[in-house]
Amino acid sequence: MASRLAILTRHLTAAVDDEPKISFRPQDITRLLVHDNYDLRQDVYKFISEDPLYRQNHYLGLMEFREQTLQRLQKFTQQHFFSVRDYSRDPRKFMAAIESLMYCDYSLSIKAGVHFTLCGGTICKLGTKKHHDLYLDRLDDLSLTGSFSMTELGHGSNVMGIETTALYDHSTREFIINTPTNQASKYWIGGTGQHGKLTAVFAQLTVNGKWEGPHVFMVRIRDDNMHVTPGVRIQDLGPKMGLNGVDNGQLWFHNVRVPRDAMLDAFSSVDDEGVFRSSIPSVSQRFATMVGGLTTGRLLIAQGAIDAMKLGVTIALRYSCQRPQFGDKIIMSYLTHRDRLLPILANAYALHLAMGSLKNILDRKQAQDAKVIHVLSSGIKAAATWWRVEGLQACRECCGGQGFLSANQIGPLATDMNVDVTFEGDNTVLMQQVARALLDDKRLISSTPTAPSGFGSGAISLDKLSQLLGYQEHALTYQVGSSMKAAAASKSTEGRAAAEQAANDVVEAELDTVVAMGWAHIQRFCLDNLQQTISKAEEKLVAPLRMLATLFGIKCILRSSAFFLGAGVLSQSDCLLLRSSLHGIYATLSADGGRLAHLLCEGFGIPEPLITAPIAKDWKLMGANGI
């Protein structure tokens, strides 16, 4: 292994363009990473880099920050980079435009996401032509500011349990929307505290005395003069831990009457005779379709987290490779520093490429892909945001006190984004959904997992790392699945409901393992996906990608060393071999002032004007000449 690494090191010690040793240029990597809409992304970057309205300003108060965020969104919208109609027409373009805002400010990114994706996307997906005609142009020019009212004070993760009601009144052809209890008030609703005019309300529908499950209704909450509409009450939620450019609100509805056409009716409607009709007969499947529209939002949150890791690690690496401490020792030469920063680089690559594959699956628009899309979007969102939390904290610590200075970008990013583990699906709940899908996979449940051999004196190959991660996924699923089967069998004489309950009780009792299953699946998917990317990559990119993939795989396995040692799959000497290989990779990435690590960061393609942190330039000049 050591000699292989030495060869890799020689091969990879990238130099400037005109030196013969060079193996790749950052733009070669950028081409691989930017899946689509390269020119559009560059146009958005140029716009937000050059217009002074988008410059960092950490001195604003709450109301000023909100106003600035609104103005930024208005000006961005006026550039017509995309249309809300692209949500259905050209989803890659839609996502590319919104993703590109991330490097400017997370509040702007989320305010745009709530308006265009959650509100606009819901209308595109769940509405029909009359809704598209009525709302989409006005969303596009921001004359109708949109929001998305799903969560209630009492119901966050359990959306099916919401209490807001929509009762159909055939005498007036209207729905009557009500908030029956305070816990049913819509809570956290982005964009409603101050600026919102329109909201997509999730409410339990009753027609002719029959409950039909949650449906979505378009409700005006403020008129064009910004007066709150009759029957609606709005409370501004005020300052938050971060993300203060977004005005979140709490909403109550008291006998708010909306016309029959206010219901988004692509899948269900009430006809002229007042009869409820739906192309999806079961309430639970209908509900799954209603919330299925959240996938795009979830992808944007995941991509935002990945991009934040890229920005954070780029800044931290640039600083760490020039910062001496204790004499002239550069802090990046400390093993602890390498171990804190370099895995973030690998995570960002692994997740970004996994997102690329997921977007390709989405492009196919095949009905049979619905489950895999749900599983991957849930799991990648959870992994990306959890690793982002960990990664940005590591970046901030690695920069010492400088990491705490707002101008250095990492701190504000970490606090503004802290909520991404919670919204668009709480991570713990999302990982359970990944695990539920694994538990439905007969291949994993019925065959006994076969443990791969350890490394012995053999080399550490990506195939072996993948086998180990695959084994972990299979073994955990088999363990929980077998217990569920046994529990269900023990209750089989009491009927199907009792057996299902017994199986569910096992899931509850094994919830920590269930979440670990979700992690195992996503880690294995990411590593396999990296391998597939490598197999198709240009020759010059193979070595650096393989190195990142090996780093990623080793870290995943070492994080679960208790599992692998406990299962007797790896020995202590295997773990030591993994550790020393990891250190070898760190040394290669950090050699020559971290040249390879810097090239890999440059490969992210973050526009230089948007890397504003002074420590990412020349920290020795900080404060000099009034800078």
Ligand SMILES: Cc1cc2nc3c(=O)[nH]c(=O)nc-3n(C[C@H](O)[C@H](O)[C@H](O)COP(=O)(O)OP(=O)(O)OC[C@H]3O[C@@H](n4cnc5c(N)ncnc54)[C@H](O)[C@@H]3O)c2cc1C
């Ligand atoms: C800044 C911000 C903006 C938001 N914007 C919007 C918006 O625009 N529109 C909107 O509709 N909503 C919005 N939300 C709401 C958001 O989607 C919810 O906060 C989220 O779904 C979690 O719900 P909850 O807060 O009620 O937490 P809960 O669901 O009560 O969860 C609390 C804790 O319990 C745990 N938990 C819950 N259920 C389980 C379980 N089954 N197993 C194990 N653990 C569990 C969770 O992991 C979590 O740690 C926003 C939230 C925030 C903070």
